[in-house]
Each structure stands twice: as C-alpha cells, then as structure tokens.
Amino acid sequence: MSQNEHSPRNGCAQQKHTTHVYPAGTLNILSREEVSRLSDATQEVGDMLRRCALAVLNSGNPGDDAEEMLSRYADFAIRVEQVNRGIRLDLDNAPGCSFVDGEMIRGIRELLSAVVRDIVYFHTEIRPNPYFDQASSEGITNTVFEIARNAHLLDTGVDPNLVVCWGGHSIPDFEYDYTKEVGYQMGLRGIDICTGCGPGAMKGPMKGATIGHAKQRTLPGRYVGITEPGIIAAESPNPIVNELVILPDIEKRLEAFVRLGHGVVVFPGGVGTAEEILFLLGVLLNPANDGQPFPLVFTGPAESADYFEEIDAFVGLTLGDQARERYRIIIDDPEAVAQEMRQGLQAVRAYRVETQDAFYYNWLLHIDDEFQRPFDPTHEAMANLPVSRDLPRHELAANLRRVFSGIVSGNVKADGIRRIREHGKFEIRGEREIMDALDRLLQRFVRQHRMKLPGETAYEPCYRIVS
Template structure:
C-alpha cells in the first residue's frame, strides 16, 4: 500500500530556535553512536499522529522514504522533512500541535545528549543520579511547575480497548476536568487519549483555559503509541524506566483503566515501589476503574496481584466499577491528603522527592532472550523485589509485541522463554492468556502471535 506523503520545511515554535554546530553535527550523524536514527524514528512517530498501528517495525517499513534534516541558517534552525505522513498536514501546512511535538522531540534528544549522558553531575548507575536526571529532563521540558497545587492525575490503560471502555475513559476524564484537575498519560490512543478528551470538555465548562495535558513517552514505545493531538506538553524520556519514574514523581494520583501487558507493567512498577517499607506512609491515590463490562478484567488483575504480591499489595488500590464521578471525587479527596502530607513533610508539590525508588526499578532492563530467561520469579524474596522482576516480564512482552528492536529479536531468535516457580508462573500464564483472549495485546482486527513462552 502506497502512503500519501508530504515534503516540508518547518520553523520551530518555542525556545529551541538555535543549535550549535556541534549539536547539528550530532543530529546528522548516521553512525551507530550518532543521534540521527533517534531523531528520525521519534519524529516519524510524532508525524504519524492519528494513524495508529501499534507496531514500530511496521511504521518504519511503511515510511521507508522518510527522512529529516536539521537546516542551520543565519536566523536559526529549521527542520526539513521528506516523505512525511500526509495526515500531519492541512492544506500543505503542518498542524501546529504536531509541529510543537516535533520540536519537543528535538529539544529532549539534544538535552539528554548534551546535558545528561556522560555528564559527571548525573551518575546514571545509582538511584539518586537517575532521579536527578529525570527531574532535570522534566524541568527542561517545562513539566515542572512550582507554585501549583497537587492536581495532576496520571491515567494508565491500554491502546487496544473497546469503544465502551474508551467512552468510559472520556467520562472519567470529564469528571476529573470538572473538578479542576489535570491529566497526564502515555500520550497514545485508547485509554491514553480518552481521559484527555473528556477533561478538555470539563475544563471548558468550568472556563479553565490553562488545562495541562501532559504526554510522557520514550523512544522505544513512541512509534507504537504516537502522541495524540490533545497533548500540550510532550516529553521524551530516554528509556521506559525513566518514563515510569517521571509518571510517579510528577503525578499526584493514578487512575488505571483496562489494558494489556503495558498496563500490567505499570501496575507492577507502582505497586513494587509502594510496597517498599520506606514508602508505606506516603499517600498515593491509586484507583482501578472501568465500565461494568470490565469487572471481570479487574477481578483477574486483583487475583493476579493477590497470588503473586499478596494481600498488602491489594490494600494499596481501590477498584471502582462504572462510576466516573466517584473516581473523580476519590481523586479530589486524595489530592487533599497528598497536599497535607507534603506540606507537613516540607516536600515539593511538583515532584515527589520523598518516594523511595530502588535501582532495580530504575536501571534500564534490556529484554534480550538471555535476560528474560534469567529473571528471578519466585516468592523467596521481598515482595517489592519480586514486583521488580515481574515488571520486567511484562516490559519484555511489550518490547516483543510492539517495539521495533523487540519484534526483530523475536523474528531472529524465536520466543522469549519466561521461567520461574509454578506458584508465580501459573498466575502469569493465566493473566497473559486472558489478555490474548480479550484482544488486549494488539489493536482490534490484528491477529496476535505470542512473543513469549511460559516455562514452569
């Protein structure tokens, strides 16, 4: 199938109007260590807005002719795109929101390369250094906003959800918006778009004209989850672990909608952190919610958490079915608790510094066949440590499902083998099988071919 494409040259909107010659050279460097491939892939994902395909490899192959160049001129820089998806343009002009996202990609790639990587100020091998790097990336992207009350609600959930579930996410977002709270998601389609769409209406009815709709992504997932057009602040973190930390450091509460392996990864990440003894007293509102048809889904999630992490983990969240207004009221109450706690502890409202996050949740996990086979999946360890490796199981499956490198690894070497004690592997197998049966692993209409094999 031949895709309609457009060639264009665009000027930046925002602070990144000039680059040094060294920065431009790095962006044009096509060698393995250069930044061109990163800029190319993330930019193509942004330009593919609205044309969701949940397959990074497919996107790159569909637009083989796409290229992007940084043009250095006397008055600043421009980006020249060739073979860009036509749906990013109207009457020959790039849509303004997409152009903002394109330059957000450039901003974050340049900043991480110049200011974070190989900078002795940021030791990316220890917990404090990683958290410091996440803070600086978010601050540079203007996500960190002092002198604001706690009101940022992170919404997690799947890109492959039913129309009924999608409409429910919009209604929850609407109720959240009516109560003056903002939305942060992974910025893609489905449960990442619906809450933002609903919140825009809630904000409009309350005459809130500065609603904040934050999208947080990373290079590996952005091609499969192109940023939706409602996002007015996009930030690209270097990897999935820093992306997840950005969610829990900046968000004041989290709502989880139905999803698949990626949503399970997010749940396990957060529960693993909240189960750490140092975090037991920190208020962190967490609600699992969906329409009545999602009741069985959340029963499965709750059973899985009980079977693997135990009763204590189940006490860290509430399940609310088919009641959007109650979800928003619970979050509003939770915001007061967060505010009171941080005020008492003299912690910032805009960044959760007190939250203890151990290195096993921060250091990048490469989902190779060897690493996936060597995960520690047994109950003879602290629950938060088990959660860390369970999170990696689902992270690897996400990579094998939708990420370009993961898909190619599966094609070359076959299934990931996931091994562990039967009392852990049986709940994992049941949950994954349910995701497949409910078509939560791929967009509707796409046959799912498993990238993993459970070995008990």
C-alpha cells in the same frame, strides 16, 4: 464513538518533497554554540530522532506496528540545519496528514520540536555530565528531573492536581467511552491529565477532561504525554497532548510518571498496563514510602469488572494483601473515581506541606534501583529472571515488571520484534503457581484483544511460559 475518531480513512499519504519547518517552544531561542552542538548531536542520534519524529508526524493515526510504519515511510528523513534564526528542520517525504494546505499543523509542530529538544538534550547535556550518574539512583532521579525541567513541565505555582491515567492502547469502544467520562468528571474538578500519550485509554481521559475544563473555564488545561523512544512508534502521540516529554528508556518514563503525577487511575489494558501497575506497587510497598499518600484507583465499566478481578487476584498471589491495600477498585462509577482522586490530591497537598516537599516533583518518594536500572530484554535476560515468592517482595515486583516489559518489547518495539523473528520466543521461567497465574492473565489479554488492535491479524505470542 470510536477511539479512532478523526483518523484518516485511507491512511496517511506521503509528501514527495522536502518541507522546511521552524521549531516551536524552547528551541526558538538558541545561541550559535547551542545550535552547533545540537546539529552535531543529531548525527549521533539520527536513527532514533528519525523514528521518533516519524511517530509524532503520524499523530492520531491508528496502528501499533512500528516496523510497518518505518517501512511505509522508508525514504523519510529529518535534518537539523543551522540558519540565522537558529535552527530549521528539513523533512524529506513526510507523512501528508501532518499538514493542512501545505502548513504543518501547529500541535504536531510542537510535538516534533519536543522530540528534537528531549533526545538531543539528553545526549548533549546529560549523558556526558558526571553529575547525572546513570549508575546511581540519585543520578537517575536527577536526570528525570532535569529532562522534565528542560521541557518546562514543572510549575511551582500550581497545587497538586496532575493525575496519571494508565490503560491499554487497544481497547473496545465501551471502555474508551468510559475513560472519556472519567476524564470529564476529573476535568470538572480542575484536575489535569497525564498519560503515556497514545490512543485508547491514553487519549480518552484527555478528551473527556477538555470538556470538563471548558465548562469550568479552567483553560488552558494540561494534557501531559510521557513516552520513550522504544514505544513512541507503536503509540504515536494523540492530538490532545499539549505537553510532550520523551525520556531515554522505559524505567525513566515510569519514574517520571510517579515523580510528576500526584495520583494514578488505571483503566483496563494489556501487558504494558500490568507492567505499570507492578512498578508502582513495588515502589509503594517499599517501607521508606510508608505513610506517603498516593491515591491509586483501578476502574472500568461494568463489562470490564472481571479484568480487575484477575489483576487483583494476581497481585494478591504475588505481592500479598499489603499491596492490595494500596489501591481501590471502583467499577462503573466515573464520578466516584473523580471524587476519590480529588480527596487523595488534598491529602497529597497536606503531606507535601507538612514535609516541605515540592508540589511539582515528588523528591521524597523512594525508588529502589531495581526499578530504575534499564532492563534490556534479550532472550538470555528473560530466561534468567528469577520469579519466586522466596524473593523479597520488592525484588519479585521488579522482576515481574521486567517480564511484562519484555513481552511489550516483543509485541510492539522494533528491536524486540526483530529479536523474536531471529531467535524465536522468549522463555519465561519461575515458580509454578505464579507461572500458572501469569499464563491465565496473559491468555485473558489475548482473548480480549488487548495485545493487538482489533481487526488486525491474530495475535502470535512472543513468549513461552516454562514452569
């Protein structure tokens, strides 16, 4: 079964009129003062709000070209209007596939409400508040917590059972089917799923878990999607996501994954998946996190075994054997993956009880500010990133993470694509042996079509490696 099942065959037609939508969830009950501030804030963040709203209105549609989507719906607009009931969202020329018989699909209405809630909340309540100091590590961690709490993602009555699944949005069908089987096995064991909310390996585990949850009558299951404004247009939320949260940038998104999740399963992917792996390993290698259980499994079908061999070799070369000890590779065995996660979650629960840490937010995990500080991948910043084994291990992991983050930006983010078009390819410099290994890894991603969706034009690298 294709990962693009149930997508419109001929694209998504546009409605050439204005649609009025009343938001769902926490935006249902607002004071007049809150409505006024929310309405004012939408003027400041109008372009970001428009881009993110358009992404969720295209939920479930194939494609990872943010510029193409924005161009196709160039006359789409969203406005927040104050009415007696609170607020109303007015949509001009919205994608027609988000409606059925003139009514917006309930799930898309919820996702659209989450977009307004998170973007406006950050700009009105967090950014101006000195308590959420964006220049301090503690302030950033508090920011992630507050956004998650405002999104009602924190449940005090549930044991640790949220597993984060990472992997590519552009994967072949046999890998997609495998992610569904792993999700099914985890669902049978009462495990909830958190992903980056997009297609491919982000959708498959959720789809499989819905069946496992249904069989065990553990309903409703939680299918948490965590994204950020720069990536959501290229990875529109899949239809299974029932709890969406939008963080301000990629660094806070990554922190949200490891603060909210209790374990991670990694499927085959591309540069975005490599970025996530390096972030997590860099965090776990911090001596302050020694002894803290955090189950981490790399897995895929038998046909994808060489993918993890290459990843494992790259991690060993750059971060050493201590990093390799933090994960387990399980090939072609979904049941073993689910059992490993379940055992790991039991260890997490015991540790949280012993240390009196919250089940719903990992306060004790230490994240160095090198992994929290937003990185803007300009040509100058990319060229000046030091990449050498002479660096402390956590700094090398942080800089490698930034390298992959820059490539993601150049591949799929509107700002990154524009920079490449205007100034040419990013230059990546560093120690020769690491650059050679990086080049092999990226070339493998290109050959396996992990940089673009299969069927689209040939991939043109946005980078040049200089050793």
